[in-house]
Amino acid sequence: xxxxxxxxVFFLSLGLALVAAAFLAVHASSAKQAGVERLRQMSGVVExxxxxxxxxxxxxRYTRHLxxxxxxxxxxxxxxxxxxxxxxxxxxxxxxxxxxGID
Amino acid sequence: MGLIEKQQNIIDFTLSSLLRRKGKNAxxxxxxxxxxxxVSGVVFFTRSIQEEASIVLKHAxxxxxxRLIAGRHDLIPLSYIETIKQIRGxxxxxxxxxxxxxxxxxGANYTLIADEAFAHGDGNIVIGRGVExxxxxxxxxxxxxxxYDGSYVFLKMKEVLPSESELVSADLIMLSVxxxxxxxxxxxxxxxxxxxxxxxxRELSTIAAKILTLLPDTRPITREEILRTxxxxxxxxxxxxxxxxxxxxxxxxxxAWDKATGLSAEEKREIGxxxxxxxxxxxxxxxxFWEGAAISLSSFLLGVGAAYLHxxxxxxxxxxxxxxxxxxxxxxxxxxxxxxxxxVATLFFLTVVPYTVATIVPSWRAATVDPDAVMRx
Numbered sequence: 001x002x003x004x005x006x007x008x009v010f011f012l013s014l015g016l017a018l019v020a021a022a023f024l025a026v027h028a029s030s031a032k033q034a035g036v037e038r039l040r041q042m043s044g045v046v047e048x049x050x051x052x053x054x055x056x057x058x059x060x061r062y063t064r065h066l067x068x069x070x071x072x073x074x075x076x077x078x079x080x081x082x083x084x085x086x087x088x089x090x091x092x093x094x095x096x097x098x099x100x101g102i103d
Numbered sequence: 104m105g106l107i108e109k110q111q112n113i114i115d116f117t118l119s120s121l122l123r124r125k126g127k128n129a130x131x132x133x134x135x136x137x138x139x140x141x142v143s144g145v146v147f148f149t150r151s152i153q154e155e156a157s158i159v160l161k162h163a164x165x166x167x168x169x170r171l172i173a174g175r176h177d178l179i180p181l182s183y184i185e186t187i188k189q190i191r192g193x194x195x196x197x198x199x200x201x202x203x204x205x206x207x208x209x210g211a212n213y214t215l216i217a218d219e220a221f222a223h224g225d226g227n228i229v230i231g232r233g234v235e236x237x238x239x240x241x242x243x244x245x246x247x248x249x250x251y252d253g254s255y256v257f258l259k260m261k262e263v264l265p266s267e268s269e270l271v272s273a274d275l276i277m278l279s280v281x282x283x284x285x286x287x288x289x290x291x292x293x294x295x296x297x298x299x300x301x302x303x304x305r306e307l308s309t310i311a312a313k314i315l316t317l318l319p320d321t322r323p324i325t326r327e328e329i330l331r332t333x334x335x336x337x338x339x340x341x342x343x344x345x346x347x348x349x350x351x352x353x354x355x356x357x358x359a360w361d362k363a364t365g366l367s368a369e370e371k372r373e374i375g376x377x378x379x380x381x382x383x384x385x386x387x388x389x390x391x392f393w394e395g396a397a398i399s400l401s402s403f404l405l406g407v408g409a410a411y412l413h414x415x416x417x418x419x420x421x422x423x424x425x426x427x428x429x430x431x432x433x434x435x436x437x438x439x440x441x442x443x444x445x446x447v448a449t450l451f452f453l454t455v456v457p458y459t460v461a462t463i464v465p466s467w468r469a470a471t472v473d474p475d476a477v478m479r480x
Binding site for chain 1: 115214218
């Protein structure tokens with residue numbers, strides 16, 4: 001019989017995929033180390049200017065400053081409310097608002 | 104025949120069988136890999152955001168005090184500082200001036216923060232990288248702002264915040280206290296909110312309760328609550344995860360259901376013939392196990408690998424439209440890969456194991472029936 005067995009090809013490709021996975025694991029480890037400097041810089045900016053939230057969404061103020069959102073006003077101003085900004089439907093309200101009820 | 108030789112022969116046969124239906128199986132691998140890609144991508148992305156938020160926001164103020172009037176956050180009188188300072192355990196209280204500015208020229212929303220120790224002085228600003236990207240000019244140029252009284256204030260851009268901090272600073276504009284008050288007309292005896300530092304962080308909840316008693320129109324927000332917010336919204340129960348995961352899980356359920364509800368007539372005939380030529384039930388189950396494993400393992404490795412590359416090397420480009428929503432400013436950030444073995448193992452058990460099991464059960468049912476009956480059915 002000539003040619004390589006299909007099972008050999010299968011295990012070789014599986015091995016290659018595992019090598020690629022190992023490469024990604026090495027990448028993750030080195031990127032984590034490189035990320036330390038970036039996180040240090042971010043922490044510096046947060047401390048320097050007293051920031052409270054991540055800048056993930058800038059369309060609505062209750063998703064720009066998630067932790068500062070409130071439950072006081074009906075029909076708007078907190079994530080998952082009846083409102084019109086797409087980002088608001090991606091998150092539930094901050095837990096401290098749900099726990100306190102309404103401040 | 105040795106055990107390994109037998110397994111190899113079965114795998115050879117399984118792969119030949121899969122290749123006979125290569126169109127169908129290739130489509131299955133693609134769909135399966137897309138489902139794994141979506142689930143892993145969301146898991147990687149949210150986990151990294153959660154981790155980065157917990158590291159970075161540890162440096163947020165220990166407590167903020169905001170004033171509420173008629174159900175809305177309102178300006179807080181500076182006289183509240185003295186009242187709060189009298190509470191035992193409070194080390195320092197500072198006023199913060201910050202707010203939002205909508206730029207009608209490009210539709211972007213900025214967060215303006217007045218810096219008491221602003222190094223560049225009045226008439227100048229420091230901007231975030233996201234703000235700079237949306238402006239025609241950069242450092243050295245001026246930026247027009249429409250003040251509360253309708254007049255225009257021109258502020259000179261002096262510096263751009265480092266791109267490494269974009270996840271927290273993309274939309275920020277720092278300016279002096281005088282410029283902030285001039286822009287928004289905030290009276291000199293009021294501020295946006297107050298920030299506190301305390302002597303002992305374990306007393307935070309007691310101090311928060313005392314503030315509420317002394318100043319009932321305020322709401323204190325502690326750093327712990329900020330950290331919990333990001334922990335909760337990016338947990339698997341958070342809205343974002345539920346929205347994306349439910350779609351992927353439904354797709355996976357349909358995929359597994361299709362497999363679990365039975366085999367095609369062609370597959371049944373194949374099993375009947377194999378049994379007729381002398382294959383045992385255990386051999387057929389082994390073949391089906393390898394079939395399931397080959398498809399699910401390939402899809403899993405493809406999906407997880409692609410998700411890793413997408414989230415950590417391509418800055419989650421495919422998630423951007425969903426996350427961006429109506430935002431004009433969107434931070435460009437590269438997340439740190441906080442991937443661990445537990446996460447990968449969970450993804451593996453959620454995706455590979457159910458599929459492999461789903462392929463074996465109907466085959467076992469077909470393999471235990473008389474070959475003649477299977478072939479005739």
